[in-house]
Amino acid sequence: MFHDLDSTLTRLLHDAPAAELPELRAADVSFETPDRAFGPANATVDLFLYEVWENREIRDPVPVVERVGNTFVRSRPPLRADCSYIVTTWASGAIGAARVAAEHQLLGQALGWVSRFPRIPEAYLQGVLASPRRVYPLPTMIAQLDPNQHAGDFWAAMGIAPRPAFYLTVTTELPVGFPVEGPLVTTAVVNYQQDTDAGTRETLVDFGGTVRTAAGDPVAGAWVRLDPIGRTETSDADGRFTFTRVVPAPGFTLRARALGLGDVRRDVDVPQQSGEFDLQFA
Structure with a gap:
């Protein structure tokens, strides 16, 4: 280098x-x-x-996540x-x-x-x-x-x-460490130490899923909202969405809306539930 x-x-x-x-x-x-x-x-x-x-x-504790096809590559920040x-x-x-x-x-x-x-x-x-x-x-x-x-x-x-x-x-x-490849939106838990006087340790969660039609086809461009924190993402061409750096807690609600398909919702607990959080229109 x-x-x-x-x-x-x-x-x-x-x-x-x-x-x-x-x-x-x-x-x-x-x-x-x-x-x-x-x-x-x-x-x-x-x-x-x-x-x-x-x-x-200027040290950044947040891992670097890159999308490669239908997987992600997670690396320690350089x-x-x-x-x-x-x-x-x-x-x-x-x-x-x-x-x-x-x-x-x-x-x-x-x-x-x-x-x-x-x-x-x-x-x-x-x-x-x-x-x-x-x-x-x-x-x-x-x-x-x-x-x-x-x-x-x-x-x-x-x-x-x-x-x-x-x-x-x-x-x-x-670059430090070796990248780890895995599913694109499977739940991942990240712990890091904040450099504060209190020396607190905070746990953050990355998670996501796929928005699908009633027939199981992926829906691109769907609006996905995470309540009660009010964060919003949009599904990509493969119907996938991801929320990063979420403070874990029970009682989240995922809501999706797409033109001509209406609305769909799902209650989730993060990170008590694992895997992907798919949303499927009726």
Whole structure:
């Protein structure tokens, strides 16, 4: 995944407009460690991935459910990771003040260009990041001060004099666990721990069924309401409907209505009853 993020950033930097940012457009992009052995032959923007942290503030406990034919695939939500780069620039063919000016110009162009993107556009995503199975966008944080980072210590560890740089953080996702395939609307119970002062644990239920005619044929486009909470869904082309993240309790009522078929209702207890909750018109 990290190499796909590197490829994504490379493509983004190489797409800088040549007329507006010619030095950036022509520069090489590197992800090597900027230590004393690093000496690129050409003008280079170097992005050193120095830290990866899980972003717990945006952690999502809700499983990801995808429909595949007449089944669903349930996966643990991906881990959200902050990938932090330190971005430096290196000039070639210049020394002294001319080298400093060239590196500052290139650094300014790089900072100005990536700052235009509060999230990485879809067109730049590479590898697994471009997959349709990706759940979240890739937000960025640019040139923000990290109180836990000390630039002097970093450059001392690299064994070279301090250089001008800025931090670039991209929040990406890491798949965790293996997907589980099962029936599309069979009742599923989900437990998760909420990060609250009380540390409460809440149980939620996903359930559904199929709306059918008196002859047993599926009804597409039927209006299905779950009372007393008043949530409404519409049956799909196969007559199926699904309600997700329902707090379990007895005494629910499912109501369905379809043009030319009238109304039908069914009393259900969730999750005391299992299986599918079909509704059939008389």
